[in-house]
Amino acid sequence: MTQLYETLVLLDNDVVRKDWKQAKAVVKDTITKYDGDLKSCRRWDERRLASPIKRKNRATYFIAYHGMDTDRIPGFLRDLELNERVLRHMMVKVDDLPEKELELAAEEDGVDFVVAAPPEDDAIEIPEEDENDENDNSDVPDAPPEATADAPAPKADDKA
Amino acid sequence: MKSRVRTTIATKNCDDPEIAYKNTEYLEKFLTPQGQILSRRRTGFCTQCQKQLKTAIKRARHVGLLPFVG
Numbered sequence: 001m002t003q004l005y006e007t008l009v010l011l012d013n014d015v016v017r018k019d020w021k022q023a024k025a026v027v028k029d030t031i032t033k034y035d036g037d038l039k040s041c042r043r044w045d046e047r048r049l050a051s052p053i054k055r056k057n058r059a060t061y062f063i064a065y066h067g068m069d070t071d072r073i074p075g076f077l078r079d080l081e082l083n084e085r086v087l088r089h090m091m092v093k094v095d096d097l098p099e100k101e102l103e104l105a106a107e108e109d110g111v112d113f114v115v116a117a118p119p120e121d122d123a124i125e126i127p128e129e130d131e132n133d134e135n136d137n138s139d140v141p142d143a144p145p146e147a148t149a150d151a152p153a154p155k156a157d158d159k160a
Numbered sequence: 161m162k163s164r165v166r167t168t169i170a171t172k173n174c175d176d177p178e179i180a181y182k183n184t185e186y187l188e189k190f191l192t193p194q195g196q197i198l199s200r201r202r203t204g205f206c207t208q209c210q211k212q213l214k215t216a217i218k219r220a221r222h223v224g225l226l227p228f229v230g
Binding site for chain 2: 008010044047049051053059063088090092157
């Protein structure tokens with residue numbers, strides 16, 4: 001009997017906006033690639049992140065329940081780590097599949113299921129740098145005036 | 161000398177099914193306004209439940225469900 005795992009994957013909302021099925025396939029394909037016994041995979045939620053992750057304020061959460069051989073897990077986690085569409089992931093052991101999980105997953109796989117488009121405010125706005133600031137040297141103090149011929153030269157034997 | 165009465169937040173016993181990282185509304189009760197985890201003295205949990213709470217909050221923080229600070 002293999003251990004059952006719960007994997008939570010945070011996907012970039014841009015992927016969800018482009019194609020919902022492709023977004024779901026990111027999670028499903030990664031699990032099946034590593035011979036995972038996929039029980040269910042569904043969209044859990046779309047919400048604002050408590051703190052920005054990879055310069056994103058919002059993300060779509062996918063939750064998957066699957067079994068997997070122990071020796072395949074490091075590769076699986078590395079694959080998720082390297083995937084640019086995955087903002088973050090977490091894999092935990094669970095004892096058994098939660099109630100209604102299969103029903104919810106089946107409901108989502110239905111033809112009638114429509115995913116609401118995520119809000120647009122998921123990317124962090126980076127303030128544009130003012131171009132004038134780069135060439136503005138007004139704050140730099142002027143160079144000290146060069147000694148002129150009229151100015152008295154410092155005497156070397158003042159201290160002597 | 162008057163003893164200071166502290167109210168506990170937890171109302172359930174051990175093996176509380178609500179202690180899970182996805183149940184953020186419940187977990188938020190055990191955080192200070194600064195985002196720190198409350199002590200066992202304040203939560204009223206036993207050792208095992210407090211440990212479950214700590215793990216759940218840290219998991220929720222990792223996946224962006226709960227804040228690290230504030």
